Amino acid sequence: MPDNEMSPNRFELLYGMLLDAIPSSVLLVDEKLHIVSVNRNFLLKSQRGETRTVGRPLAEVFPTIILENTDIERRIREVFRTGTSVKGQRMTYRAPGVPIRIYYYSILPIPTNQVMLLMEDVTEQVRLSEEVRRVERHLASVVESASDIVLSTDTEGRILTWNSAAEKLSGLSAHEVRGQYFFQFCGSNQQQTVRKVFMLMKSGNESHTTEFPLVTSNGDSILVSWVFSPMKDDYGQTVGAVVVGRDLAERRKLENQLRQSQKLAALGVMAGGIAHEIRNPLAVCYSAAEFLLMDNISTEFRNECSRKIQAGIQKASAIIENLLRFARPSPDTEMVQVDLNTVITDTLDLITNQARVQQIRIQLELEQRPVLVLGVSGLLQQVFMNIFLNGINAMPEGGLLSIVEEISEAEVAVRISDTGMGIQESDLDKIFDPFHTTSPIGKGTGLGLSICYSIVQQHLGSIHVQSSPGQGATLTVRLPLL
C-alpha cells in the first residue's frame, strides 16, 4: 500500500533529516516557551546535547544575558499573540569555549501552535562588512586629512567627491560642486585643455600633470599643480578619474626666486658678448664726439659725426633694453596666447653677440606663419635662452647652432642642435637634474636645464635630449599648439 511508504515514522525521519540539513539553527518553541525540537546546527553552535535542550524552557537553554539583551521571550509571546513574524533581529551568542558568534534571527509562527526560531550565523559577513567599513573609513579619513585637493569624477569629468582641502581652498562645499563638471572650476583658458585631458583618460592609462588656476567661490583664482589619473575597475575599464591638486602659491614663490637668480647667472655668462656689443657703439660715439670738438671740419663731416653718434646711442640702448626685458622677473600672470616665433627671435637677439664673439654661426628655420601656444613668454624665453647658451658654451672653438621648428598636428617641436663636444652617455639622464653641471666653477650653476624642464612641464610640453660625445647635442622642446 503506497500510504505505508509515507508512515508517520518516515515523515518524522524525513523531517528530522531536512531540519538537520539546514545550515542555520532551527528551534521550535511552544506557548510555554519550552523547546520542542532543535536541529543539529543549533546543538553544534551552542555546544549542547539534545537531552539537555529538548523539553527545556528557553530560559535554561539561552544564557540570561542574551535573554535580557534581545528580549527574545517577550518577542516570542508577541508572535504567539499576533501571529505576525519577527524578522532580521541581531543576536550575539557566546557558547562556553567558543568564540563569539553573531546571528540574525527570525521568529516565525507555525500552525501547530508553535513558533520557529530561525538563527543564521552571520559572524563572517559582519566581520567582513565591518572590515570593509573600517577600510572605507580609513581611506576617507586619508582623503579628508590630506592638505592637497583630492577629488573624484565620473568619466565625463562630473565631480563625485570633493575633500575638505578642496572645500577650504576653493571656498566651495562638496554639496555645491557634486555633479558639476570639473572644468567649470578652471580658468576659462584651461577649460578646453581640461576637457581634452578627461577625453584622453577615457582610453588611456597615463596620468596627466599640469598647472592652472582653480577658480574660487569669490571669483579669485589660485594656482594649483594638478595630477589627473584615470580610475580603473577590475577589468581595466576607466570608470572615472582621480584629480589631486596642490596649492602652488608658496612653491611658485620659491621657484620664481630660483628662476630669477638663474636668469641673472645666465646674464653673467653673456657678459662678454654684451660688453663687446655695447663698447663698439660707445667707441664710435666717442670718436665722433672728439671729431666734433675739432676746428675746421666740414659741415658734411660734422653731420656725419652726429649721425654716427645717434646711431651708436640707439644701438647701445637697444641692447640694454633687450637685457632689461630679459632680466626683469617674469610676472606670474596667467598663460596667454604667445607666438613662439617671436619668443625665439627675441631670445636670439640677446645671444647673437655671445655667438659672434665665439665664432658661432646661427641657422634659423622657423615656420612662416605665427606659431601660437599658450604660455608665459618671459618663461619660454628663459627656456630657449638656457638651451641656446648651453649650445654656445659647448662650442668654445666655434661651430653651428641650428634652430629648427617643426609643426605637427597638435604640437610644435623646436630642435636646437649644436656642433659642440656632445654629452657623455652617463650624463644624459642627469642633465635635467638641478645642480648637475659639467661646466667649470663660475661658468654654470647647473640650474639652467632643470629650470627649462620645469617651465616646459608647466606649459604641458616635453623636453628631450639626444647626443653622443663629439657629435654635438640636440635638445627638442615640444609644446602643444593652441
Add this chain to the structure above:
Amino acid sequence: MNGPILVVDDEPDMCWAMECILRSQGFDVVTVDNGEEACNQLANRDFFFVFMDAKLPDMDGMDVIRHAHAKRPGTVRVVLVSGYHYHDDPVIRQAIEENLICGFLAKPFTHSDLLKALPTS
C-alpha cells in the same frame, strides 16, 4: 717700415672712426671686416701697422695675428683693439709677453690713445 695701416673690424662704423683719425694724421689706411680677408692682406703686402679687433665673425683676431706671424715672421706689428678684453686681462698680458701684439687698446678710446699706440718709426 713702409706701407699703409691695416684696420680690421667687423663693425663698419669702427672702421670709419679709426680711418678718419688715422687719415687726419696723413696715414694711408686699408680696412677689412673679416678674418680671412685680413689674413690675405697680411700675407700679400707690407703694412706699417695693424689695428686688430679681437672678435671677428669668422675668426679670433689673435688667430689672424698668429697666422700673419707664421707667414711673415718679424714683420707684423699689431695693437689689439677690443671691447671684449680689459687692460690687465691675462689673455692680453700673455699675448704681449709672447710678442704676438705690441699693445692693447680698449674700446672706447680717445684719438690720442689710438695715435700713441703707433710706433714712432
